[in-house]
Amino acid sequence: MSIATVCLSGTLDDKLVAVASAGFDGVEIFENDLVASSLSPKRIRERCADLGLTIDLYQPFRDFEAVPPDVLAANLRRAERKFDVMAELGADTVLVCSSVSPDAVDDDDLAAEQLHLLADRAADRGMRVAYEALAWGRFVDTFDHSWRIVRRAAHPALGLCLDSFHVLSRGGDPAAIRVIPADKVFFLQLADAPRLRMDVLQWSRHHRLFPGQGAFDLTGFVGSVLATGYTGPLSLEVFNDVFRQSDPNRTAVDAMRSLLVLKEKLGLVDLPRAPALDGYTGTEIATHDPALRETMTALGFHRTGTGRWRQGGATLTIRTGAATRITAVEVASTDPERSRRRAEALLARPDEHGVPAPDGTTVAFGTLANVAGEGLLTGIDHVSLTAPFDDVDQTALFYRAVLGLTAEPEAEFAAPYGLVRSLSASDGRVRIAHNVAMLRRGDWAPAVTDPQHIAFTTADALEAAKAMRASGARLLDIGDNYYDDLDARLAPPNLDELRANSVLYDRDEHGEYLHFSTDIFGDRVFFEIVQRVGGYLGYGVVNSPVRMAAHRRSRLRNSR
Numbered sequence: 001m002s003i004a005t006v007c008l009s010g011t012l013d014d015k016l017v018a019v020a021s022a023g024f025d026g027v028e029i030f031e032n033d034l035v036a037s038s039l040s041p042k043r044i045r046e047r048c049a050d051l052g053l054t055i056d057l058y059q060p061f062r063d064f065e066a067v068p069p070d071v072l073a074a075n076l077r078r079a080e081r082k083f084d085v086m087a088e089l090g091a092d093t094v095l096v097c098s099s100v101s102p103d104a105v106d107d108d109d110l111a112a113e114q115l116h117l118l119a120d121r122a123a124d125r126g127m128r129v130a131y132e133a134l135a136w137g138r139f140v141d142t143f144d145h146s147w148r149i150v151r152r153a154a155h156p157a158l159g160l161c162l163d164s165f166h167v168l169s170r171g172g173d174p175a176a177i178r179v180i181p182a183d184k185v186f187f188l189q190l191a192d193a194p195r196l197r198m199d200v201l202q203w204s205r206h207h208r209l210f211p212g213q214g215a216f217d218l219t220g221f222v223g224s225v226l227a228t229g230y231t232g233p234l235s236l237e238v239f240n241d242v243f244r245q246s247d248p249n250r251t252a253v254d255a256m257r258s259l260l261v262l263k264e265k266l267g268l269v270d271l272p273r274a275p276a277l278d279g280y281t282g283t284e285i286a287t288h289d290p291a292l293r294e295t296m297t298a299l300g301f302h303r304t305g306t307g308r309w310r311q312g313g314a315t316l317t318i319r320t321g322a323a324t325r326i327t328a329v330e331v332a333s334t335d336p337e338r339s340r341r342r343a344e345a346l347l348a349r350p351d352e353h354g355v356p357a358p359d360g361t362t363v364a365f366g367t368l369a370n371v372a373g374e375g376l377l378t379g380i381d382h383v384s385l386t387a388p389f390d391d392v393d394q395t396a397l398f399y400r401a402v403l404g405l406t407a408e409p410e411a412e413f414a415a416p417y418g419l420v421r422s423l424s425a426s427d428g429r430v431r432i433a434h435n436v437a438m439l440r441r442g443d444w445a446p447a448v449t450d451p452q453h454i455a456f457t458t459a460d461a462l463e464a465a466k467a468m469r470a471s472g473a474r475l476l477d478i479g480d481n482y483y484d485d486l487d488a489r490l491a492p493p494n495l496d497e498l499r500a501n502s503v504l505y506d507r508d509e510h511g512e513y514l515h516f517s518t519d520i521f522g523d524r525v526f527f528e529i530v531q532r533v534g535g536y537l538g539y540g541v542v543n544s545p546v547r548m549a550a551h552r553r554s555r556l557r558n559s560r
């Protein structure tokens, strides 16, 4: 397991320390990191050895092949100087990117001949050359093209570097990799990415993600490479604007977690399997707002102990805290001990309360108490948390990996105070969502753009809304425009009742969703009551902007 220094922020030494402490075996040294370092190549070699890291690749060497004779001479001289550095580093493989130079010509024979020459020079020093097709290379921009050239060059010290980004961003078929002989695959670089329609160079340099955080099929890709018989490093190479300026220790842990999950999917590592989950045993809220406790009663909860509230299968702990937030999510695991061991294997650090997630919430594992209950609420449908926009991919990967949840389709919507990105993961029983503001600039928008919420399940949302309103629960009022639009779009048969009770509505190909919300407590947390009819899969995200505008109105009213 290896990682390129370019993935991380800081000086070369910051990066090496972070990589080693996250448990990687090796690094790709990115040339810029070495050039900017005050350490000599020999000292870098010693530093890596002290940290238990091998130097698996030196990169990149650019714009070498298919050039006129005078440029070739200069390029070979440049290469010899880099081989000197590699010799001092103790690195034996150099990555050569396909040329983007205006000096290059479209001539595969010439490219093969000149790469053969370079491989000869490398072989003289016991080194090898890994040729990588950049997706934006001038003439060579696909892995099959780079493979044709490497095959034509036929030099034992010349092979391929396969990079999942360059292959998958261009829609390349990784199955075609299977026919490449193992001794010709010198190196494997892994990066995921979100599906974006943009210039491929910009996409690559700014938006790569760790495996499992984007839209690419990394499992299929690595499976194809392993089918060749490749036994070299699995190395992460992720250019990402956020990671470049984040704590490298945190990024390295995130990177390692992503690689472990990928290896688990490929059957390459035996992590404690994620036990089946039976839903939630509870959630915990810290608050200083007395209105939150008052609402618990109006929602039909009763106290079962100090700070403990229950209704049917829905259990909540409310403790006093300076700021209101969801502090813990307790899931019902069929094997809590194994759940904890899995979390630990995935570099989470459990304490006596549970496992701290990157968003600050504690995830605890309990066993389901058999609570047949009276009442309108029967359990918890989902918990919706928040994270800074920059952390959300890492946070989402954490929940999916540790709890064994599957990512659901992402949504993006325009809320009254800006765009919101909405992610969720589920196993059908436990659902975790994250809503994040896509920008946080200026001081016009409220400090908390979208609060957290706990969604309780009910078998009859209309009945629950009536009863809770009658008990004095502070429920959100929804305006007529919403219902007129709903009538136009979906024409629900019970439109009048929905309108009369301020219940929101959505429908998908599987079923219907009825939901309503309380006011926001402590500026941060509200409750939602949801009814799933049939197999409705979503969260009513289409209604979120309306709900958020209504929350804004209720906040203004309550602050008057």
Ligand SMILES: O=C(O)c1ccc(O)c(O)c1
Pocket (backbone or CB within 6 Å): 059, 060, 095, 097, 132, 134, 163, 189, 204, 205, 237
């Ligand atoms: O963006 C680049 O230039 C670049 C350099 C080296 C790589 O391995 C790569 O995939 C991209």
Ligand SMILES: [Mg+2]
Pocket (backbone or CB within 6 Å): 132, 163, 189, 237
């Ligand atoms: Mg690469």
